[in-house]
Amino acid sequence: MAARALREAGRRRGWAAEVGRRCFSGGSAGAAVAEPKEGVAEGGKAVNLFTAVNQALHIALDTDPRAYVFGEDVGFGGVFRCTTGLADRFGKSRVFNTPLCEQGIAGFAIGLAAMGNRAIAEIQFADYIFPAFDQIVNEAAKFRYRSGNEFNCGGLTIRTPYGAVGHGGHYHSQSPEAFFCHVPGLKVVIPRSPREAKGLLLASIRDPNPVVFFEPKWLYRLAVEEVPEEDYMLPLSQAEVIRKGSDITLIGWGAQLAVLKEACEDAAKDGVSCELIDLKTLIPWDKETVEASVKKTGKLLVSHEAPITGGFGAEIAASIAERCFQRLEAPVARVCGVDTPFPLVYEPFYMPTKNKVLDAIKATVNY
Template sequence: MPTLTLIQAVNDGLHTSMKEDPSVHVFGEDVAKKGGVFLATENLETEFGTERCFNTPLSEDGIIGTAIGMAMNGLRPVAEIQFQDFIFPAFDQIVSEAAKLRYRSGGQYTAPMVIRTPYGGGIRGGLYHSQSGEAYFCHTPGLKVVIPSTPYDAKGLLIASIADPDPVLFLEPKALYRSVKGEVPEGHYTVDLSTTRDVREGGDVTVFCYGAMVPVCTKAAESAAEGGIETHVVDLRTLLPLDEEAVLDAVKRTGRVVVVHEAPRFCGFGAEISAMIAEHAIEYMEAPVIRVTGFDTPFPNTLEHHYMPDHRRVLDAIEHVYNF
């Protein structure tokens, strides 16, 4: 089985879907000859031609708006937004159009499409190449929000997203693009959306995380284990619709929970997990839920490594809920 980086797995997933389904079209800014600014679409134009992989004008509103029309009319658009920070001109098309089309037309028109976009910090990208905007989108019924953290999941989730009958926002943790490697099967396979992944078992504390925070939490869990605390690390990997049953099961097994994300805390995804626990599992809890998150500030540049939760902040939180 080949060993790939996460970005190579994304490329492989696109390749696989394009090969098996001629309706899959990949487009966006710089995705053709350049192969995307992170090379996610490298060689797709060469292999499938400019008909299937092509550049668009510099307009996110145009990219997503036309993708919706293509999807309504039988293509499978896989649109790339160069950085998640640049998605906001298309916010209207995503939130008010793609996500609501099925509902407002009574199912007569639908927009099965994938919007791929790199998100998150870790590349010294400053305020506008680092944001984690998942919470904006998780507040949007009709949209699915998927975030892989391993090469295997990246490919399997991407293929599943492309085949999904609903619009999927596929957020790729750019910090992991080249920093994680893993075995990835050749050809077609899928990872079901709305399922979680147990990264590490442990009976003392549960840590929920996703994207680039998964390796951070894993490292923290390993450090905690050295001190005798066994941590269950759960990669949520589909935020919407979330596998709530799996989340609550994991909560009930330890009663001690840490939620980690790099996005700001206020109204972040951790708030949803905390509320879910308060509503459905409060009687199992041995300690208050702790959120380890980015600060409620814009994303900095020079000091980004302080902004993003690191394994020490997570370890501190694990120990806190364990010793509570």
């Protein structure tokens, strides 16, 4: 019932619900959430984000006999239900649990991918990806380069849920994307909604380069959107202007887009026209789309949940300052997490919330 209520809430708001109240989908208790019966429209059935991910994995395994899905607890459907039904349909040799060891998952996946397979590995929480950091940074990212293209592990995709959920504390909330954005050879992709998640995940799986795919776990159940049932891909390294505007450009990715979208709506009530961009792929990123927008609006705001210092927002701010210096009418604003570990009871203080964004929009526009 709670799940249904959230779904309804999600639908009313498009693809996300209120910022303050979040559903943390842990264990199997909520496993019974089925695809909504109603909501069929031209764009397909309305489904939540984990179902969209699940659809993508079904298609990936169905369309390529050399595709494998594995990770901790994926066999029974995964703690977030993203791998539901896969083992039954494709067998335990293609969809399986691994021992609890992230460096083993990543290393195994690299070897599997290097043999010409599509290795789709799950790291249960992005907070736990660090034991695999060496494998991802020193091995996956450099596999093609260091061998002069004798070998590659381009079939590798690492899926991992990231971000705040309302009660995740230090180790179920982090947004570690910036670490991976400092690594040539990787692609980093973060979807904002179910439709995006399905199309971007299929594109990531089929991209001939290793991809780290961060899934906004806050949106797994909360975001509901009409998702085409068929096999489709959305292009990587292509940002999307999801709301046109003229006064300021807002840029973000993943779950933060929901916050930015609400801020846009509130700003509009005050007569401020915001252009909202979803970056989608963080590396290699689509500078051109951001640049074109900022040249039009003359102002930029970047927002992410990760701590502000050394976050990917810094890279965007620097690049845009380089390219658009003469068009910028105000300093680039950053609305991000504070430079603390992700805190439990202080989460509402830590987060780059709508009103923080709104204040920064006003300050930048009135600079």
